[in-house]
Amino acid sequence: MIYQLTVPGPIEDVEETRVLEWHRQEGESIVAHELLIELETSKAVVEIRSQQAVFLRRILVGEGQWQKIGQPLALLTDQSDEPLPAVIDGSYPPLNFDFVVV
């Protein structure tokens, strides 16, 4: 199954988030609860950890770039070789994750 990493909205007074650092690279496996990405809004720095083991397949927003709340940051899959679509339409189920505000 393909998942998309998305920061769900609405968040009061927050429309966008900046990717601070990807802690994994495309193609790598993600262990449940390990640090995947650090994001930043105007209010906080947030650490995100997947609740399940997945593979990081495609990073859609690079470090230093901004993405609107509710729009995908990355695609992840259960299997490492699961085919990815040529066109990303943002309709994939959201990856369940835990977050910590630091």
Add this chain to the structure above:
Amino acid sequence: MNFTPYPLGIRPDGQYQVVDYERTLSFLIRFWWFLEPANHAKAEAEATLLRWMRLGLPCRRVAGRLLFDPYQVINFGVDAHLKGIDDTFATRAVTCCRRALEMVVAGGTVATYNFHFRREFGPHRASRLRAPLPLAAPLGSIEWFLPPHGGQAYPGRVEVRVDSSREEDVLDYRGIFAVERNNECDAIPILVPEERVLYTNPIEGLIRVTPAVSNLAADISTGAGTDSEVLKYLWRYFFQKMKVGFVHPDELNPADPMIALLGSGWCDCRTGAALLISLCRARGIPARLVNGYTLAPGVGDDHYWAEVFIHGEGWRPIDVSGWQLAAGQTDDPDWTDRLFGWIEPRLVMQRFPRQVMGRPAGPFPASYYRLVSLCEGGTESTFRDLHNDRLLYRDRFSIQQHCETHRRVTQ
């Protein structure tokens, strides 16, 4: 507008009256006597402060100590001038600001500035510490030099990860900024659709295009034909309506901070720029907030201004501190429009909302106060939590200027 303005734009309960006499004097000297010899400045500033207290300057007496809100002190001085009961604002603040501006633009065609930035952090639980780094200058060149283990440079910021190996939480760097004065970009930028959306966003921090702001902007610009004319009408309205001093942001109504600002009649550089930007965006004119450092030798300081995009002209800087240069006069032929469409060379650190440093450390309290004083070669700004006096961070920015002619600045 259904809003009861505070006297001097500050809540009358005195919650920010926490600064002692000496530090209040230092604050006053930094903003009104910053080019005067130190002994002379202190003597005059002391006499002025005592005179204002007799005229009714609010303060508190706690355990025999006098406590002030430096923001309220400055606003009191500005207000006293406008009411014709004390002219120190005109004879000192305005005079110093005009001299500082002319120092920056005087001299040769090529100016080189050596600057030093140091940020010291107070107790925190942050995972990342940051200081601003200058953005690229279109009409000059910038180099900066980070010390070993001094952090990682990113666009617009230097950043360190916090770990136990760091001995002190300080970010410190030096740099050189060279700019060719009296030069202008040949190409007029074009705004792509995504940028137009970005810079007309109705909600961005303090920038709020509420229905009240929209209605006001429409009223102000009645009769204006072009965006350039609209901008001029908004600038004139700003001069007529606002006084430039200081504002505590947490005292603005969060539901409509710009209408609250208009209701109080007071703004500072950041809130004043946000107001102009809000009014511009309400008329569909792209506008953005810019932060950087002024370069008056020995007194450079953190500052905010607006940039407004006019089709066919590009981004035009608009700085509300022009109100101070004109002492609030709407018809001074030399000063009223001095910072309308032009500013002197400055170090640009942030262009909101994307080219931003982000949070300097951990969560910033909603209520904080700022102390400012002269330090060797520049300005020291200290930010403290209002409720527990915790040091948030302390910045020192110092600047030296060298001028020469003929040398071509390479980018």
